Amino acid sequence: xxxxxxxxxxxxxxxxxxxxxxxxxxxxxxxxxxxxxxxxxxxxxxxxxxxxxxxxxxxxxxxxxxxxxxxxxxxxxxxxxxxxxxxxxxxxxxxxxxxxxxxxxxxxxxxxxxxxxxxxxxxxxxxxxxxxxxxxxxxxxxxxxxxxxxxxxxxxxxxxxxxxxxxxxxxxxxxxxxxxxxxxxxxxxxxxxxxxxxxxxxxxxxxxxxxxxxxxxxxxxxxxxxxxxxxxxxxxxxxxxxxxxxxxxxxxxxxxxxxxxxxxxxxxxxxxxxxxxxxxxxxxxxxxxxxxxxxxxxxxxxxxxxxxxxxxxxxxxxxxxxxxxxxxxxxxxxxxxxxxxxxxxxxxxxxxxxxxxxxxxxxxxxxxxxxxxxxxxxxxxxxxxxxxxxxxxxxxxxxxxxxxxxxxxxxxxxxxxxxxxxxxxxxxxxxxxxxxxxxxxxxxxxxxxxxxxxxxxxxxxxxx
Amino acid sequence: xxxxxxxxxxxxxxxxxxxxxxxxxxxxxxxxxxxxxxxxxxxxxxxxxxxxxxxxxxxxxxxxxxxxxxxxxxxxxxxxxxxxxxxxxxxxxxxxxxxxxxxxxxxxxxxxxxxxxxxxxxxxxxxxxxxxxxxxxxxxxxxxxxxxxxxxxxxxxxxxxxxxxxxxxxxxxxxxxxxxxxxxxxxxxxxxxxxxxxxxxxxxxxxxxxxxxxxxxxxxxxxxxxxxxxxxxxxxxxxxxxxxxxxxxxxxxxxxxxxxxxxxxxxxxxxxxxxxxxxxxxxxxxxxxxxxxxxxxxxxxxxxxxxxxxxxxxxxxxxxxxxxxxxxxxxx
Numbered sequence: 001x002x003x004x005x006x007x008x009x010x011x012x013x014x015x016x017x018x019x020x021x022x023x024x025x026x027x028x029x030x031x032x033x034x035x036x037x038x039x040x041x042x043x044x045x046x047x048x049x050x051x052x053x054x055x056x057x058x059x060x061x062x063x064x065x066x067x068x069x070x071x072x073x074x075x076x077x078x079x080x081x082x083x084x085x086x087x088x089x090x091x092x093x094x095x096x097x098x099x100x101x102x103x104x105x106x107x108x109x110x111x112x113x114x115x116x117x118x119x120x121x122x123x124x125x126x127x128x129x130x131x132x133x134x135x136x137x138x139x140x141x142x143x144x145x146x147x148x149x150x151x152x153x154x155x156x157x158x159x160x161x162x163x164x165x166x167x168x169x170x171x172x173x174x175x176x177x178x179x180x181x182x183x184x185x186x187x188x189x190x191x192x193x194x195x196x197x198x199x200x201x202x203x204x205x206x207x208x209x210x211x212x213x214x215x216x217x218x219x220x221x222x223x224x225x226x227x228x229x230x231x232x233x234x235x236x237x238x239x240x241x242x243x244x245x246x247x248x249x250x251x252x253x254x255x256x257x258x259x260x261x262x263x264x265x266x267x268x269x270x271x272x273x274x275x276x277x278x279x280x281x282x283x284x285x286x287x288x289x290x291x292x293x294x295x296x297x298x299x300x301x302x303x304x305x306x307x308x309x310x311x312x313x314x315x316x317x318x319x320x321x322x323x324x325x326x327x328x329x330x331x332x333x334x335x336x337x338x339x340x341x342x343x344x345x346x347x348x349x350x351x352x353x354x355x356x357x358x359x360x361x362x363x364x365x366x367x368x369x370x371x372x373x374x375x376x377x378x379x380x381x382x383x384x385x386x387x388x389x390x391x392x393x394x395x396x397x398x399x400x401x402x403x404x405x406x407x408x409x410x411x412x413x414x415x416x417x418x419x420x421x422x423x424x425x426x427x428x429x430x431x432x433x434x435x436x437x438x439x440x441x442x443x444x445x446x447x448x449x450x451x452x453x454x455x456x457x458x459x460x461x462x463x464x
Numbered sequence: 465x466x467x468x469x470x471x472x473x474x475x476x477x478x479x480x481x482x483x484x485x486x487x488x489x490x491x492x493x494x495x496x497x498x499x500x501x502x503x504x505x506x507x508x509x510x511x512x513x514x515x516x517x518x519x520x521x522x523x524x525x526x527x528x529x530x531x532x533x534x535x536x537x538x539x540x541x542x543x544x545x546x547x548x549x550x551x552x553x554x555x556x557x558x559x560x561x562x563x564x565x566x567x568x569x570x571x572x573x574x575x576x577x578x579x580x581x582x583x584x585x586x587x588x589x590x591x592x593x594x595x596x597x598x599x600x601x602x603x604x605x606x607x608x609x610x611x612x613x614x615x616x617x618x619x620x621x622x623x624x625x626x627x628x629x630x631x632x633x634x635x636x637x638x639x640x641x642x643x644x645x646x647x648x649x650x651x652x653x654x655x656x657x658x659x660x661x662x663x664x665x666x667x668x669x670x671x672x673x674x675x676x677x678x679x680x681x682x683x684x685x686x687x688x689x690x691x692x693x694x695x696x697x698x699x700x701x702x703x704x705x706x707x708x709x710x711x712x713x714x715x716x717x718x719x720x721x722x723x724x725x726x727x728x729x730x731x732x733x734x735x736x737x738x739x740x741x742x743x744x745x746x747x748x749x750x751x752x753x754x755x756x757x758x759x760x761x762x763x764x765x766x767x768x769x770x771x772x773x774x775x776x777x778x779x780x781x782x783x784x785x786x787x788x789x790x791x792x793x794x795x796x
Contacts, residue, residue, distance in 0.1 A: 200594050200625050200628025203593070207601065208599070209598070210595065210599060231595075235595060240790050240793055244564075244565065245793075246566075282792070
């Protein structure tokens with residue numbers, strides 16, 4: 001009986017990859033554990049091992065093929081007595097994995113993700129109403145990952161005092177490949193691999209900032225920043241005030257924040273509201289690649305400690321990025337992605353995927369939503385939100401963080417205080433559920449907010 | 465603690481010895497005055513006095529050069545005076561006034577002076593240790609040959625981030641001197657009740673950091689050890705640990721009745737090991753100064769401290785607008 005070899009998922013967020021190289025050829029005998037191919041994800045090139053024994057009957061996907069979906073059959077393994085011809089016939093009848101098989105489940109999870117919005121689908125996102133660059137500027141498609149790397153590289157070229165430190169940022173090229181190539185360009189003096197010691201290296205970076213440097217601290221994920229919370233809050237954020245303005249911490253703390261995919265409670269948490277609570281910190285949480293680039297460049301130049309919250313699922317997503325010598329985006333200026341008259345959707349970071357998808361669907365039902373990306377949470381451009389609500393009279397906020405003390409709660413309070421007379425319905429906050437993130441695919445999906453929840457909330461505030 | 469061997473002839477000039485006497489006496493009188501102002505309700509919150517530990521900072525400052533940095537915990541008044549910060553500004557910060565180093569916004573535990581390379585004044589036990597290594601990191605990055613004195617107590621020596629820092633400081637050969645001011649009590653907990661092994665200077669061994677014990681009641685011993693540590697750092701050999709055995713005469717803070725030790729223990733230390741009396745004796749025995757000379761210094765210090773107290777009482781409270789300043793730095 002011929003066995004199919006399927007395209008493997010090699011990271012929690014991988015949905016497709018490139019079959020970079022076959023290390024075996026048709027007719028070769030393979031044993032379990034043999035390395036048979038090299039697979040390139042968006043983060044790394046990984047070796048792929050055989051699980052079963054047999055003879056490689058047929059290669060179904062040629063090397064160099066890009067965009068091979070996870071679970072696509074890539075080769076067929078035949079047993080003794082079978083021929084490659086037998087094998088060639090086999091896969092056609094059997095491309096769909098057995099229902100209930102693990103492969104089927106992960107397929108379902110991947111599908112539900114792209115349906116929910118945050119999948120790394122290569123389709124172009126509609127550009128916002130008001131871009132941050134002059135009309136006629138050339139743009140090119142770039143992933144958030146590339147935009148972040150370019151931002152750091154440009155600022156490091158411009159300012160010798162800027163350096164990057166964190167776990168695996170150098171030789172490994174970044175756990176999520178954000179710092180790819182930086183070690184080669186800037187060397188180990190400025191791209192520093194740290195031990196796994198968040199509290200310690202965060203404190204050390206704060207001291208380096210006091211001492212006149214401009215550190216970029218990468219947390220492999222923001223979940224690990226909790227180890228360093230004291231240094232961020234008590235040392236970095238407060239020293240300017242406590243010293244009467246004599247010294248502060250010009251630095252950036254950056255890394256992926258929020259839920260990724262199937263990594264459960266300790267690795268899936270949105271810290272936007274936590275950090276936004278602290279005077280002395282600035283907080284950015286970009287959605288698009290151009291904002292990731294423009295805001296990170298501004299963050300590195302800012303003379304204050306900046307929390308820069310990225311998202312693993314967005315890393316591979318492509319957007320228009322202007323081709324400019326020095327493109328920056330200012331803090332405290334929201335971006336209107338879509339103009340509308342019936343309801344205001346306010347979001348930031350990955351929440352924007354739900355907001356924009358909901359807006360498209362609502363438009364088909366005759367509801368025109370105005371979609372605002374806050375981009376920075378501290379300072380927060382509530383003025384743009386208020387102006388919009390004065391026009392639409394309704395507001396729904398969208399974020400993946402926990403519901404109590406959420407960013408949406410704050411926006412609701414601001415609208416109640418400053419736009420009470422314009423509101424025709426209570427503001428609804430779409431948030432993550434008030435539970436630790438579960439592992440099971442179906443539970444995880446329900447723990448997050450969704451486009452469906454946004455649609456339901458809009459129906460409520462528009463009394464439809 | 466070993467009893468003092470006063471027979472050894474100190475290799476120090478009359479000027480230097482007199483300066484150490486003056487600097488230590490300034491700290492002692494300043495702290496006594498601070499205690500008094502606290503009792504009068506002019507200083508609020510937590511106030512941790514340095515009385516008894518004066519030889520530590522004065523000895524190490526004698527080993528420092530212009531541009532070297534220092535950072536410490538909340539028991540910081542002595543460090544500030546020893547590095548040349550203005551007693552008026554320090555005292556006015558204690559009273560929470562406009563004329564204080566932090567415009568009244570930091571208080572006793574959080575004071576800084578960019579001008580004097582004093583990086584605080586940190587209220588979270590042990591937090592200053594990685595920050596101190598970071599200052600040294602910046603110096604090494606710039607290649608300016610400076611060293612950083614990172615002070616912490618025997619209590620902080622049990623914080624995890626201290627060891628995270630030791631590892632990085634050794635790994636990256638940072639020019640940082642870890643000064644463990646072992647005053648034998650972590651607030652009210654005696655060292656033997658909190659610390660599995662008594663020798664804190666060996667705490668760097670696992671990381672390959674050399675360390676030594678220093679008699680912290682002898683300013684000349686501290687200076688000598690400091691010079692050795694500074695030489696090590698400046699030669700690019702990485703961090704160094706000095707465990708300076710000292711003693712605080714007062715409670716942990718002003719509100720601490722210090723019931724965890726006997727009055728006799730404190731009295732014995734004051735009588736037999738007082739660091740200021742030690743230098744005083746050296747000055748007199750070596751005929752470097754007469755009783756009258758020392759009286760003149762005492763008088764001068766008293767004047768400085770009284771002036772600081774007057775300034776701290778007369779300086780106005782910060783303007784209410786100050787509530788909203790210095791939260792964010794403006795881009796330059």
